[in-house]
Amino acid sequence: MNADSFGRTVDYLRISVTDRCDERCLYCMPEGYRGWVQRDDHMTADEIIRVAEAATRLGFRKFRVTGGEPLVRADIAEIARRLWDLPGVQTLGISTNGTRLASVAKDLKRAGVRSINVSLDALAPELYRRITGGRVESVLAGIDAALGAGFEVIKINCVLMRGINEGEVLPLTRYAAEREMPIRFIELMPVSRADVLDRSSFLSVQELMRRLEREGMLLPLPDFRPGHGPAKYYAYEPIGAKVGFIGALTTRGFCETCNKLRLTADGKLRPCLGRHGEIDLLGSLRAGQTDPAGPLLQAIANKPENHEFAACYEPGRPMTAIGG
């Protein structure tokens, strides 16, 4: 089992399969982003599987496919199936904006995907369009299809933005509870469109929890872990919802349980979302180095103790190109 320099077990690989996306979320995609990784720069399905296979040999057990929007890749179900077929993979998830889920949910389920995270920042169609540029109706249809396909876990992700989607918190929580889906509220990380979102758009999960508690109890659910990420879950009694909070910026000790590495769509290993520092894994693979295990071990060794978001960290590439 892989322990990093701070004693954390690293067994979770988040694989970005593209930096492309059919939406333009304010917090993720800079206006006019043209930095698409070129087709040849993207890892092929074979390359992704080579890396994942090496990771399983090192003890990685949890895999999540993300992007950009992973469902824009035509071979997404094939990638999922081949990942699931690797010996040692215990769980496989996909993070998606949901716009294309209606047409592929069944294929993904058949391929072995266990868990789906769907981003949904607003139910109101106009507001959804303002935040993402997309149509909420297609996302809701995607969620219905995922519910019908019978995944083990379907979670809703909502990024909190003061003055933008605060009014959506309760409608979204009700929507999720009615379908027995956990919902997670995520603090805005400073990797967004500075012309639209700035510090004044930030809303902490602590403030949201205090607001929710004015209407009823939030009971901690320490044993409820529907995923492998950093969310802390509570039962919200007035609505009967399971609500998770991801406070990367304000939660003390947030990084203490970090268990993951990220692999970007152009094959760079990132030990931490909130720090510079990448290892060019794809470069060494294409140069003829046969085993990705070396760069994976190096990335584990390079994992820093904490992210640097509080120190006005700005990543060298936007979120869509990192893989959220």
Ligand code: SAM
């Ligand atoms: N396209 C997919 C989606 O939207 O779920 C997967 C990729 S997206 C980058 C993964 C997650 O990162 C989403 O839940 C998204 O809301 C979140 N995210 C993106 N930019 C963020 C930011 N600046 N702060 C916090 N979360 C962010």
Ligand code: SF4
């Ligand atoms: Fe696309 Fe997801 Fe980024 Fe939104 S958060 S722009 S849906 S990759």
